[in-house]
Amino acid sequence: MAAQKATMLDANFDVEDVLSKIRLPDKIRMLTGLGWWHTEPVLNVGIPSMRMSDGPNGVRGTRFFNGVPSSCFPSSTGLGSSFDDELAFQVGKALADECRAKGCHILLGPTTNTQRSPLGGRGFESYSEDPHLNGTIAAAYINGLQSEGVAATIKHFVANDQEFERFSVNSVVSERALREIYLKPFQIAIKDANPWALMTAYNRLNGIHCSENVKLLQDILRKEWRYEGLIMSDWTGVYSTAESIKAGLDLEMPGPAYMRGKAVERALVGQKLFPSDIDDRVRKILELLKRAYASGIPFDGPEEGVDTPQLRALLRKAAADAIVLLKNDNDVLPISGPKKIAVIGPNAKPAFTSGGGSARLLSSYTVSPLEGITAAAKEEGATVEYTIGATSHVLLPLLDGLIKQTNGEHGALIEFWNESPSASFLSTQADLQETLPKCAWSTPTLGSLCFLADGVDDTKVNEVCWIRYSTTFVPDESGDWEFGLNIAGNGNFFFNGKMIVDLSTNPEQGESFFGLGTIDVHATVKGLEAGKTYPLEIRLSNAEFIGRGAPFTCRGGVRAGGIKYVEEEEGIRNAVKLAKESDVAILVIGLNHDWESEGFDRKDMKLPGLMNRLMSEVLEANPDTIVVHQSGTPTEMPWVDNAKTLLQAFYGGNELGNGLADVLFGRVNPSGKLSLTFPKRLQDSPSYPSFGEKGEEYGQVLYNEGIFVGYRGFEIKDLKPMFPFGYGLSYTTFDYSDLQVGQPTAGGSFSASCTVKNTGKRSGAEVVQIYISDVVSSLPRPAKELKGYAKVLLTPGESKMVKVDLDRHALSYYDNRQSRWVAEAGEFVVYAAASSDDLRLSTKISLLKTFTWTGL
CATH class of the missing domain: 3.40.50.1700 (Glycoside hydrolase family 3 C-terminal domain)
Structure with missing residues (x-):
């Protein structure tokens, strides 16, 4: 993006004063992002552009192509399986350091959707099937990230649990399940960590898209939970103009506007919207901008990596x-x-x-x-x-690590021309020895996956262009090798001077490159020698691709893979x-x-x-x-x-x-x-x-x-799984004893403690899991539910007392008849467990008087 005006707002600016100075057309612009990763600046008022980046397990930065490499942390299901809040906090802090290095103010994570099915395409992105573990690990991650001044964006709000027809599917969820299972991790994270931003889900919830769902965004999030952060859409996840703005969706992402911009102007003329509605949305953007100033992260800064x-x-x-x-x-x-x-x-x-x-x-x-x-x-x-x-x-594994430029550097060279450099450039009979005219622009790249939606010099390369990807391939094993190619555009794959894949002659469309690319086509090359150098070249053009109605600027894409063939x-x-x-x-x-x-x-x-x-x-x-x-x-x-x-x-x-x-x-x-x-x-x-x-x-x-x-x-259902929730072994053994549970206060607070001893020969850590069972309830309840946990490190023979503090949510259920949380008087069983299926200790407590509430 273009360099921003040097004179910007004072870091302690008054939000209402600045809001009053912004012209209405500029306010409307601010309701949509600037490209994929930025908010719109208003330079005449001194408002800079905030930068975002994809998470949740790393900070990609602003480029798909030739971006600055980043640290990748374990997937969320792995981090969730650590049952370690301190580790999640430290991961959040480390990601904040990466954000700072990349000039990023807003990280698009954590993903906090409840794991509903093993088949969910994004299941690995969320922490757990259990709302308490999910929300608690998310809160620790958010606290770590925001302790360093970077905004967390908790997502996807809510019931975004499958990818099939994700833009349109209607998730039909009972009110009680919505509250206890799907909203609960968001509720925990907002209560314990207050994420500065929230992203709505693509799907409908009970008939209404989440990005325009008044019940979700106004009644529950803003009014009941008192959430004050910015609410943004998922990318291209806005389906209305006035409805989404009225519901409280502050920011449509990405830009340019699809459902806002001129459509907002028309809605104002028709009085479906009023200037006060626009002010309500811009105010939240300015409030987040104030936090960005406080972070000290530069605006429009360079992108760098972190490696210590x-x-x-x-x-x-x-x-x-x-x-x-x-x-x-x-x-x-x-x-x-x-x-x-x-x-x-x-x-x-x-x-x-x-x-x-x-x-x-x-x-x-x-x-x-x-x-x-x-x-x-x-x-x-x-x-x-x-x-x-x-x-x-x-898809065949990428060629990364097995390709070298002719100068000996790892990777490949990509060259761009604004017109076909030769009559036979894309021909299956192309002469690879021909002398091509000087290209308009070139750049090295490390890998064999190049999505050219960004990272190309727009001042030198036209939107319609011709591309050559050239490198040498050095196999690490001798034998026959299978290669595969899919591209966004029309082109061919040449290996050792011969065309092996033809994707220039009516290439069949596939799902690569967000549905813009071809199918993956394979070819086998026999008798390669380990360590020997073989020239590899891919030539393509996006001239026909441009006419396919891509929803964003893209000069095409290349994905080449290969693997030694073994029968x-x-x-x-x-x-x-x-x-x-x-x-x-x-x-x-x-x-x-x-x-x-x-x-x-x-x-x-x-x-x-x-x-x-x-x-x-x-x-x-x-x-x-x-x-x-x-x-x-x-x-x-x-x-x-x-x-x-x-x-x-x-x-x-x-x-x-x-x-x-x-x-x-x-x-x-x-x-x-x-x-x-x-x-x-x-x-x-x-x-x-x-x-x-x-x-x-x-x-x-x-x-x-x-x-x-x-x-x-x-x-x-009394159904035995292969491995139960909360299960995991150690190289040592642990003994549990002396479970003590305090009497709940009138407000439902109490604590549970037990002694854990390492009875083996190695130092190790044990996760003590506290489950609660309601003995008699007015509504059906699970046999037991996780309501707390603690991780303790013990040397051989060492004993420690482990204490877990619990609150009213540990005893409650949601009564949709009253639209309230209920902690019902009666007996509860408290378990100290090594897993959901390994209950080591138990005792009973009594809640003397029923009480109800709404809110966090």
Whole structure:
């Protein structure tokens, strides 16, 4: 964006005074963003533009293409599984440091939607199926972020729980379920952390889009909860003009305006809106701007990265603490003393740092499981051998790390022309040796995914252009290689001087590049030699693409991938052989950002490809195989009874490989507890079948399970999951004793405490979970509900008293007949537990008098 006026407002400006000085046309402009990542400035009044960036597990910055690399923290389901508020706080602080380095005032996170189904495409982005854990971890993250002056944007408000038809689907939710399950984490976070911004959801709620829902934004958020922060839309998530403004939606994102701008002027003329309505919305933007001034983060500042030893240590700790030990039957873990370690599986060699969509970013660096294990094994005097076994990708892995420019630098060169540089430029018979005229502009890039919606010099490159992506490919393994290409535009893929993929002749449309790109087309090149250099070139034009009605300026896109080809049977044979020959076998399997992403939901809970067969045959060959399952949400595991050792790794961010190795080799004692119930099969999930494409009825999805989401649903049906909520093992053992619970005050406050002792031989951390059960209630209630937790670190033989403070919400339910929260007189059982299925201690308390309330 253009440089802003040097003279701006005083940092202590008076909001009402500034509001009175802004002309009405400028106020209308301020109601919509400036491009993808900024608010509109009003320079004649001294108002600068605030900058935003996607989160929630990193700070991408303002560019999709050639952006400044960023730290990637573990996915939210992993952070939630740490049950560690202090860790979430420190992650928030670290993200604030990244925001400051990138000149970002507003981070678009955390995602705080309740996990309703294992199939949700963005399930990995939210913390938990349990509203208390979800809201409490979100609050800690927000407090960490905002303690450094960066605005958190809690999202997506509310019931944005599936991706299928996400712009139009009507989430039909009972009032009680809405209050107790879906609004509750937002309520907790607003009460405990006061996020300075909030993002509305795409979907309808009970018939009305969330971005224009008066009940949500005015009655509940503004009036009942007294929320005073800015309310923005999700990107292109505004569907009305007067209605959204009247409902309280302050900012339409992104720009240029679709539902505001001239439409607001027309609504004012027709008196559907009044200047006071516009003032109400602009006032919230100015209030957030005042916080941005206080942060000291420059406006229109440069974008830089952060890389310090302290940050790397936090990334590594977060990756390790997000891991959950699910099985360790023969005490195979931690690993000690092997001579030869086999590492097998499609999730071992690539670093799957996060799920897909807006949560994904260009990591400043990555450590894959194979790299982390290899480094740790070397220190133990062991050797590592790898084989893939079976593949799991939808799109071939990016070529990043295997491509070099002709000058020896990593990456590729992209050149742009404003007219076709030669008659045969896109031809399948193109002469790659021809001398092309000087390009209009060029830039290096590190990777083989280039979404050219930004990052291009607009002063030199026209909107319609011709592009050459050129590099050299250096395979790390000899053999046949499979390559894949999809593009936004028309073009071809040339390898070693020969055209291998034709996407210039009526290319078939696909879902890449937000639906603007082609399908992915594959080709196999035989007999490549490891370490040898092969020229690679992709030529394309967006001339025809521009006419397809893209909703934003885009000069096209390139996504090239490749992987050594291994025939399926051969791959499994190699894995079985290696597992038999090795002292220790580690099998790293799961999902990746191809399967879990914004924009679509999973079709089922199955592992992709031949993964289950690979699992079964390797476990038969080596029963002590250590299984590492990486995903953001649950999958079916038909082989689980035969696996003696199992770790759930989630998406671990930059340091996922080192964090995993720390746990495998005992440098870190795992302490994670599942933030999600893992069902044995999809049909057991409480939301089944009312979810996604197959669960919709005439554009609406019925939340038939009501309040019985996650473990609440399993327990009310007495249905055994594969692994229960809150479950996780350690390399040591813990004993619980002396549960003490105070008598609730008249206002419902009380505390619970117990003594935890480390009865094993290793230091370790235990999460004490406090569940509450209402013995007799006027309305049906879950068997028990998580209402508090605390994490305690203990050395061998050490004992500590753990105390958890609770309030009236621990005893209450929402009575939609009265439209109030009710804490009903009577007996309650308080449990101190190691998981929802492992209740160690219990006692009863009594609430002497019923009381009700509204609000936070």
